Amino acid sequence: MSEQIFLLPDVGEGLVEAEIVAWKVNVGDVVTLNQPLVDIETAKATVELPSPYAGTIVTLHGNVGDVMEVHKPLITFEVGGDGPKATTADVEAPPISTPSVEKREAVLVGYGVTNEEGIATRTHRRQGTSARVIPPTANAPTSASTPASSSPRSTPPVRLYAKQHGLDIATLTGTGRDGLITRHDVEQALSGTPASTPARATAAPTGPLTTSRFVGRDLAPWATGPKEERIPVKGVLRSMADAMTQSAFSAPHAAVWMRVDVTRTMELLASLKGRPALGSTKLSPLTIVALALCDAARHYPGINSSFDAANGEVVVRRRVNLGIAADTPRGLIVPNIKDADQLDLVAMAQAQAILVEKARAGTTTPNEMMGTTLTITNVGPFGVDAAMPILPPGTGAILAVGRFAKAPWVVDDEVVVRYVSELAMSFDHRQVDGALASRVLAHVARFLEDPAAALLVG
Amino acid sequence: MIDEELVQLLTPEGERVSHPEYESTLSGEEILGLYRDMVIIRRLCNESTSLQRQGQLALWAPVQGQEAAQIGAGRALAPTDFTFPTYREHGIAWCRGVPPEDMLRLFRAVSNGGWDPQKYRHSVPTIVLGNQALHAVGYAMGVQRDGAEEAVMTFFGDGASSQGDVLESFVWAASFNAPIVFFCQNNQWGISTPMSTQSKIPLYHRAHGFGFPGVRVDGNDVLAVYEVTKRALESARVGGGPTLIEAYTYRLGAHTTSDDPTRYRIDAEVEVWKHRDPIERVKSLLVREFKIKAGVFDDIVAEADVLALKLRDDVLAMDRPDPRTMFDNAYATPHPLIDEGLRDMVELGVGGGAH
Numbered sequence: 147m148s149e150q151i152f153l154l155p156d157v158g159e160g161l162v163e164a165e166i167v168a169w170k171v172n173v174g175d176v177v178t179l180n181q182p183l184v185d186i187e188t189a190k191a192t193v194e195l196p197s198p199y200a201g202t203i204v205t206l207h208g209n210v211g212d213v214m215e216v217h218k219p220l221i222t223f224e225v226g227g228d229g230p231k232a233t234t235a236d237v238e239a240p241p242i243s244t245p246s247v248e249k250r251e252a253v254l255v256g257y258g259v260t261n262e263e264g265i266a267t268r269t270h271r272r273q274g275t276s277a278r279v280i281p282p283t284a285n286a287p288t289s290a291s292t293p294a295s296s297s298p299r300s301t302p303p304v305r306l307y308a309k310q311h312g313l314d315i316a317t318l319t320g321t322g323r324d325g326l327i328t329r330h331d332v333e334q335a336l337s338g339t340p341a342s343t344p345a346r347a348t349a350a351p352t353g354p355l356t357t358s359r360f361v362g363r364d365l366a367p368w369a370t371g372p373k374e375e376r377i378p379v380k381g382v383l384r385s386m387a388d389a390m391t392q393s394a395f396s397a398p399h400a401a402v403w404m405r406v407d408v409t410r411t412m413e414l415l416a417s418l419k420g421r422p423a424l425g426s427t428k429l430s431p432l433t434i435v436a437l438a439l440c441d442a443a444r445h446y447p448g449i450n451s452s453f454d455a456a457n458g459e460v461v462v463r464r465r466v467n468l469g470i471a472a473d474t475p476r477g478l479i480v481p482n483i484k485d486a487d488q489l490d491l492v493a494m495a496q497a498q499a500i501l502v503e504k505a506r507a508g509t510t511t512p513n514e515m516m517g518t519t520l521t522i523t524n525v526g527p528f529g530v531d532a533a534m535p536i537l538p539p540g541t542g543a544i545l546a547v548g549r550f551a552k553a554p555w556v557v558d559d560e561v562v563v564r565y566v567s568e569l570a571m572s573f574d575h576r577q578v579d580g581a582l583a584s585r586v587l588a589h590v591a592r593f594l595e596d597p598a599a600a601l602l603v604g
Numbered sequence: 605m606i607d608e609e610l611v612q613l614l615t616p617e618g619e620r621v622s623h624p625e626y627e628s629t630l631s632g633e634e635i636l637g638l639y640r641d642m643v644i645i646r647r648l649c650n651e652s653t654s655l656q657r658q659g660q661l662a663l664w665a666p667v668q669g670q671e672a673a674q675i676g677a678g679r680a681l682a683p684t685d686f687t688f689p690t691y692r693e694h695g696i697a698w699c700r701g702v703p704p705e706d707m708l709r710l711f712r713a714v715s716n717g718g719w720d721p722q723k724y725r726h727s728v729p730t731i732v733l734g735n736q737a738l739h740a741v742g743y744a745m746g747v748q749r750d751g752a753e754e755a756v757m758t759f760f761g762d763g764a765s766s767q768g769d770v771l772e773s774f775v776w777a778a779s780f781n782a783p784i785v786f787f788c789q790n791n792q793w794g795i796s797t798p799m800s801t802q803s804k805i806p807l808y809h810r811a812h813g814f815g816f817p818g819v820r821v822d823g824n825d826v827l828a829v830y831e832v833t834k835r836a837l838e839s840a841r842v843g844g845g846p847t848l849i850e851a852y853t854y855r856l857g858a859h860t861t862s863d864d865p866t867r868y869r870i871d872a873e874v875e876v877w878k879h880r881d882p883i884e885r886v887k888s889l890l891v892r893e894f895k896i897k898a899g900v901f902d903d904i905v906a907e908a909d910v911l912a913l914k915l916r917d918d919v920l921a922m923d924r925p926d927p928r929t930m931f932d933n934a935y936a937t938p939h940p941l942i943d944e945g946l947r948d949m950v951e952l953g954v955g956g957g958a959h
Binding site: 152153154155156158159180190191192193194195196197198271510512513516 | 651652656657659661662663757858861862863864866867870872
């Protein structure tokens, strides 16, 4: 018997890390060759890794959600005497030590090289691990990419900027990456101040010692964390940033909102609670809101539309893929329930439960986040009354639901205590106008005010 | 979705159907041979995907779903014909006699090719999209000038059909009536580009515009692919000029191991094509018409498993070549830029005692 360590392979031509999505084995399990071990998510894909050994799992070197470095231990096995020969993922480990200035790009067959996404700073990360980095020697070129006689490193726009201001950039020292002369360097030189500013005296840290979640990670407390922290924009954060930027700067947003008496919705939920027909299915106000929004779409299909600027068309869809904004440990994601308009009360509740469970567990597939037509964001659990949401790209409307709370309400000219919630709906004003949005929201409100009657009408 | 001009001799359910121009000439034994080829190539492909996921290959291009297109075409070739593949033609390479481990050398990054093209009459994989069509037409024009009775066949996909190289090679082949068969596996997706974007007309219609015949065959029907390809090759060998064959098929897996198809296509579409599986329909024909027993199929699966384990062992045992050898075949004679690249590499600490 001997121990074998399975190093996280580069499954995607130039990737440097992958996140553990789900373990399919436990320590102590006996596994066969090619048995699925783990799902990992890379910048390119979520893939399943099959076992390279037949043997027993000794150690899992990470937890779900951990981002693991390529070519670092992932699983330790105990294997029989005549186990497989190769022990490590050695295909990509280059015998070549490359200068640290180099950047490698992930190249996918058929895609070619791009400057977007997945630019792997492999050599930088590898420096501590490869043990093959050779220090420059006297007769080796100092940099493979810079001919000795070249002009100072800068970019054409900055060179032009310097030239226009009568500045010879050969006199400057670059502060950019690898000594690159930046626009900032030129500006500093023109204003006569040194490029680097001395650090100010640091004040003693004060503040609470609590951590808080932000962009899918735990932020260090105010008192003890660094004064400034830079967090790479990637993964779920990148998706959120891209989607919101795209939507905010392409779809003119407008919104309508109203307060609604949801007492009867609460009563309906209470009356159905524990019914045998429901089994283990749990109903929530969100279930009724989802049914209400789908019902509104059936009456006003225009709300279930998207604006296809490229083709000069508005696309109206007669199926609702209902997006549910989900606050997950990794950040905000918006998976959707396909054909939600076809679902009844119980099926909707079950679909929501599955969606939330998968989102929390991090097993939502890319397909489950594609094709959303309408979205609900439920801010009530955070204790707020309303929100002004941004549309997921390519959708017609998004409904924000505030908390369901008791409030004074006028019924038959009497002020009484009722359960009240505030609904706010943002819509893409290119194809949806205020009149349509108002009708849709009023329809949702009527449904919640009297769900029994709405269900009767169907 | 499939139009009526599609040549099909065996339905997805394994029922024979007649076609006015083509009929199957294969015996039960030969059909069983095609079945064995398809099962083995799928098994070897699965093992290769696993090897990639285990860090033993840099990349792999799966062939699942396209076995009938490749085995049907590959078995229609004569030993003297010459073929020019892309990086997905593992089934063709198998039919040409290339040892499976040699198919993986390129993907393990220990070779620029993997085998001797002359030995197997099968060129090494071309990664540059559609480029091999030009090589193939040039080779075919050479065959023509030799006066040899050989055909040349080149392979590409629906994505590469939009490449200038492929369309230029159509022009040259037509102008010189070259002895070539253009075998396009339309697997419906050029990475993430759907067929509906790739071409507004069926791909085989394009041939007519260039002045040679085009035919669409059910690429998941190995019997039909075999007959259609055989006829096109025979025509090429006797001066009939080029033919475009569009094998209408589907890539069940990812474009390559670097791709995640769930990001751009829906499960329902994949499910539809799983019902058109190229292997299952042949199995049901063999059972029903030729009374092949379960034990025969079990033996083939067992044989495929043995081959897969051998492939694994062979791959894991491959030596890493001296990195300097990667420059060896770039030019036939010394070249100053190659010499410079080699020198730089050595100065950076490479070469020498690599293994």
